[in-house]
Structure formats: C-alpha cells, structure tokens
Amino acid sequence: xxxxxxxxxxxxxxxxxxxxxxxAATNPYHLQVMTFIGINSLLALGLNLLMGYAGQISLxxxxxxxxxxxxxxxxxATYGLSPWLSLPMAVAAAALVAFLVGMPTLKLxxxxxxxxxxxxxxxxxxxxxxWDGVTGGASGFVGIPPLAVGPLNLSSGRNYFYLVWGVxxxxxxxxxxxxxxxxxxxxxxxxxxxxxxxxxxxxxxHLKLQVFVFSAAVAALAGFLYAHYVSFISPGxxxxxxxxxxxxxxxxxxxxxxxxxxxxxxxxxxxPEWLHAFSDxxxxxxGLIMMGVMIVMPQGLTRGILDLYERARERHEx
Amino acid sequence: MKDKPALLKLASVSKAFGGVQALDDISFEFDxxxxxxxxxxxxxxxxxxxxxxxxAYVPDSGAVSLDGIPIQGRRIQDIVHxxxxxxxxxxxxxxxxxxxENIMVGRHVRTxxxxxxxxxxxxxIRREEKALRERAQELLDFVGLADQADRRxxxxxFGWQRLLEIARALASDPKxxxxxxxxxxxxxxxxxxxGELIGNIRDLGVTVMLVxxxxxxxxxxxxxxxxxxxxxxxxxxxxxxxxxNAAVMAAYLGNG
Ligand SMILES: Nc1ncnc2c1ncn2[C@@H]1O[C@H](COP(=O)(O)OP(=O)(O)OP(=O)(O)O)[C@@H](O)[C@H]1O
Ligand SMILES: [Mg+2]
Numbered sequence: 008x009x010x011x012x013x014x015x016x017x018x019x020x021x022x023x024x025x026x027x028x029x030x031a032a033t034n035p036y037h038l039q040v041m042t043f044i045g046i047n048s049l050l051a052l053g054l055n056l057l058m059g060y061a062g063q064i065s066l067x068x069x070x071x072x073x074x075x076x077x078x079x080x081x082x083x084a085t086y087g088l089s090p091w092l093s094l095p096m097a098v099a100a101a102a103l104v105a106f107l108v109g110m111p112t113l114k115l116x117x118x119x120x121x122x123x124x125x126x127x128x129x130x131x132x133x134x135x136x137x138w139d140g141v142t143g144g145a146s147g148f149v150g151i152p153p154l155a156v157g158p159l160n161l162s163s164g165r166n167y168f169y170l171v172w173g174v175x176x177x178x179x180x181x182x183x184x185x186x187x188x189x190x191x192x193x194x195x196x197x198x199x200x201x202x203x204x205x206x207x208x209x210x211x212x213h214l215k216l217q218v219f220v221f222s223a224a225v226a227a228l229a230g231f232l233y234a235h236y237v238s239f240i241s242p243g244x245x246x247x248x249x250x251x252x253x254x255x256x257x258x259x260x261x262x263x264x265x266x267x268x269x270x271x272x273x274x275x276x277x278x279p280e281w282l283h284a285f286s287d288x289x290x291x292x293x294g295l296i297m298m299g300v301m302i303v304m305p306q307g308l309t310r311g312i313l314d315l316y317e318r319a320r321e322r323h324e325x
Numbered sequence: 326m327k328d329k330p331a332l333l334k335l336a337s338v339s340k341a342f343g344g345v346q347a348l349d350d351i352s353f354e355f356d357x358x359x360x361x362x363x364x365x366x367x368x369x370x371x372x373x374x375x376x377x378x379x380x381a382y383v384p385d386s387g388a389v390s391l392d393g394i395p396i397q398g399r400r401i402q403d404i405v406h407x408x409x410x411x412x413x414x415x416x417x418x419x420x421x422x423x424x425x426e427n428i429m430v431g432r433h434v435r436t437x438x439x440x441x442x443x444x445x446x447x448x449x450i451r452r453e454e455k456a457l458r459e460r461a462q463e464l465l466d467f468v469g470l471a472d473q474a475d476r477r478x479x480x481x482x483f484g485w486q487r488l489l490e491i492a493r494a495l496a497s498d499p500k501x502x503x504x505x506x507x508x509x510x511x512x513x514x515x516x517x518x519x520g521e522l523i524g525n526i527r528d529l530g531v532t533v534m535l536v537x538x539x540x541x542x543x544x545x546x547x548x549x550x551x552x553x554x555x556x557x558x559x560x561x562x563x564x565x566x567x568x569x570n571a572a573v574m575a576a577y578l579g580n581g
Contacts, residue, residue: 032349107349133427146363183445184443184444184446185440185443187443188438188442188443188454189429189433189436189437189438189439189443189453189457190443191437191443192422192426192430193424193430193433195419195421195426196419196430197420198421198459199418199419199420199421199422200417200418200419200420202417203413203417203418203419204404204419204430205381205401206379206402206410206411206417207400207405207407207410207431207433207493207494207496207497208402208405208406208433208434209402209428209430209433209435210402210496213579217440222439252333270573284557
C-alpha cells in the first residue's frame, strides 16, 4: 500500500468508526464524554500543528479557546445574533488577537516563547474574569443558545456528537493537506533547523505567524462548539491549567502525529472520569499515569503503541 | 569599461563582532562561469564573508552587488530569489525529513503554493507539486543519490549528507553557489568525486565560490583564488600565483 492510500484507509476507518459509535451509543453520559473528546481533539490538533510540526511552543492557547467561546456567547446571548453569523466572527477575533500577539512573541524562541505566550494567556484569563459587564465575570456567562440548522435541533446528545466529530474529521483533512504541502514541509524544516530553513529562503517569521494564527482559529472553533454545547461558560475553563492540558495532550499523544492528537485528547478527557473513584488521590494517580506514559513511551502514545505492535509481530514471526 | 556588471562585487565590506574585526575593507569582483576559491587560516573570516553575501549578516559598511543589483541589507529569501545559495560548514540538513523533501524545501523560493492553496488543492498546485518532485529527483540523480530519495536524511552517511546539502542548495536554481568547506570530513575517494561534482556544477552554468582547507582540491578545481587573513584580503590570483606567494605562505605557517 502506498502511504497516501494507507492514510485514506485510516481516514475511512475513522469515519465509519465514528458513525458506528454514534449509532451504538445510547447512554447520554457516554455521548457527552465522547463529544468532549472531540472538542479536545480539535484543540490538540491545532496546537499540534504549531508545536509538533513547526516546533513552536504556546503556553497560552486556552486564551484562544476562551476568545472563541466568549465571543460567540456575547454575540448570540447578549446581542441576539445567529450562531452561524457569530461563528466566523469568533474565529476571526481569535485570529486577529493571535496575529497581534504573535508578531512580537514569535520573534522569541524556546523558553522565551513559552514565557511570552504564558503571559498572554494569563492576561486573557484576567480579562474573562474581571470584565464583569461583558463576560459575566467570575460567576460565568449563562444562557448561550443551542445550535440548530433549520428545523433540526443539534442540541441533542447524538446530533451534537456527530456535529463535533464531523467538524473534527474535516479539520483532520485540512491539517493533513497543510502538512503534505510546500507550507507543511517548510514548517517541518523550521522545526529541524530554523537557520537552514531561513538560508534556503523560507520566510520563517511569516510562516510561524501563519501557523500560530491558524492554530488559534482552530482553538476558537473548538471554543464555539464548547460554548453552544454546555450553554454556560466560566473563566476557569480557559485558565493556565487548560493551556497546560492542551500541551500535555499533544505531548502524550505524540508530537507531529495527527492521530496522536486524538489519542492524547482521549486520554486526558477520560482519565479524570475514570479516576473519580480515587477521590482524594485522584490528582496523584493522574500525575503518576502521566509520568508513567512519558517514561515508558517518551515519543508519546502513538509511537509507543506502534513500537509495541512491531515488537509483538516480530516475536510472532520468530 | 565592461558592458556587463560583475556577477558578484564587494566594495569595501567590513564587519566586526565586538572587538573582533572579522572582515576589514574587503573589495573584489568576479564574472560568471568561474570556480572561485576562498582560502585562509582558521578565523580568517571566510564563513563571515559567506554570511554577509547571503544576507545572514548585514555588513557594518560597504556594498555587495549581484549582477549590478545591490543586495546588502536585503532579506535572505530575496537574495536566494535573486540567485545566491549556500551550504554550511557543519552540515545543516532537515534531519527528520526525507532526502527528497530536503531538496523540495530547497526550492521554496521557486514555488508558490501557500496555506490556502494547500487546503483547496487546486489543479495548478497539484501540477506544481508534481513538477517539484520531478525536479528534486533530477537533482538527486545529478549528485548521485538517486536511490536514496525516501530515506530519512539524518540517517545518511556523512559524505552523502554533504552531497544532499549541495543538491538542496542547487534546487533554488542559483547563479552563484557558496560551498563552505564541502570536503571537511570526507575521505580521499569522496573528495575526488566532490571535485568532479563541482566541475559539473560549473558546467551547468552555476558560478561556484569555494571555501576549502584541502589545498590539493582547491588548487585543482579553482580558476581564481582569494586569500583572507584576519579579516583582510591578503592576495588574489591564479592558483599557481597563490602557491608561490610569500605572504600567503607566511600567513599559513605563522597561524597554522
Ligand atoms: N556570530 C559571531 N559572533 C562573534 N564573533 C564571530 C561570529 N562569527 C564569527 N566570529 C569571529 O569572526 C572571526 C572570523 O570567523 P569566521 O567563522 O568567519 O572564520 P573562518 O575563516 O570561517 O574560520 P574557519 O576556517 O575556522 O571556519 C573569528 O574570530 C570568529 O570568532
Ligand atoms: Mg568557517
């Protein structure tokens, strides 16, 4: 099988798996968890393009998630705009902010870029929390309307699950195409050697800014989906810990791997659900599992599982 | 008076790092079609000169022009577009990427596809991608790595990495190719083949500027040689003139 055929088959399998899961799942709780996995996967996917492929860290990406959520909340609930009109505005708002923030910060690299984006994330969080009149402040924003297409109400568990995963599949396709293009190669080149990339004529600053804006737009899209799903948002969802969680999803799943983003998002969404039983020790067990994964599979889950599979097959053949 | 400007012309170029005068009032020019040698003891300023020509450093004073067009202070990507490309003294490949992808990135300034066209994949972009891949494969054939296209470039033996870096530099269709110590780390057989390759590159119509410590190679392939020492131009001439130049010998014996 050629690599592109393999990718096509994997994609078709993923589509049918999602369709199947959607039909089979009857428990509303299960559908809800899987919807959150979809939203988190979208977040990880966008950030992975920036981190895994272009090699630029952002510790403030929850801000863009929040900008997407708050923009649509304000436009639809406060000003009565249709969500389908607020969607492009929410995405554009995050993209614009990313452009303005990225211009100065992306000149930094490594730890300094991390600190720069961290600072931005904190400022955004404070704005969400303190701008009472507009965002509802610390007590949150209530009454975000559900999504509907004509007579079809998307707020039911199954419909929203399909919506989120449909959006995710399209986003995967888009990311795949970007990675396999001239732009994607240039991004990976920046990751390997920014100096050499510049020397062959890649406009590294421009390209880093583009991918930063793109990943912010994807995060805002996830924020839009989140806000209209839960109908109530509060600043705590978009704080520093969320930014860290997003980075963790990318690293745990496997950098520079599209399916890894989904694996990482699944693990980070499911773990807290499973670990409720540990009550007080929940965070400790959570931390231990994270450490364990990174020690056993330093390249992330995707690479780790592939290696296990290869080893098992070799043993089988012997 | 000549009717055509020199391919590359430097006029009183100087560059200092703190107290170190890495380049001190350098002036020279040469025409297209040559293999130009650039030699000098360690720390003479050879790599710095390359960095100034390619736009990685802006000179403190002086002017650099390519085909009569001033290039000092321009962006690197514009200079690559005008026709200058380079290799590095310490090979700098895109190691996680495949051999052919390295060359495809090398052609970045001659291709156009951007963010949006990558997503929409319009026919023009598919055609560009196909032509790009074919051109990259031609360059692999040219440097003798035809059957390594899909290998991870970081896994190639060192000698092949040097060849790949040259192929990547050729991918932007340069008028002037700057090679920074391409024979460093190669064995005698590989060095011999490199000499042939440099000749073939010149025969393609690409002017080559070669920094090299391997004197046998330099003397045999170069048409003209410039000697730098502690940032100053010490001599310029034919290989045999340089070999019999007393000041050059003193610089090498004194510092080497
Ligand atoms: N980025 C830099 N910052 C500070 N000093 C520098 C820098 N680049 C070069 N130098 C100094 O400029 C001088 C010339 O260095 P350069 O690398 O150009 O020498 P070279 O002729 O290429 O030597 P070699 O044969 O060892 O490669 C040296 O004294 C070096 O230490
Ligand atoms: Mg040098």
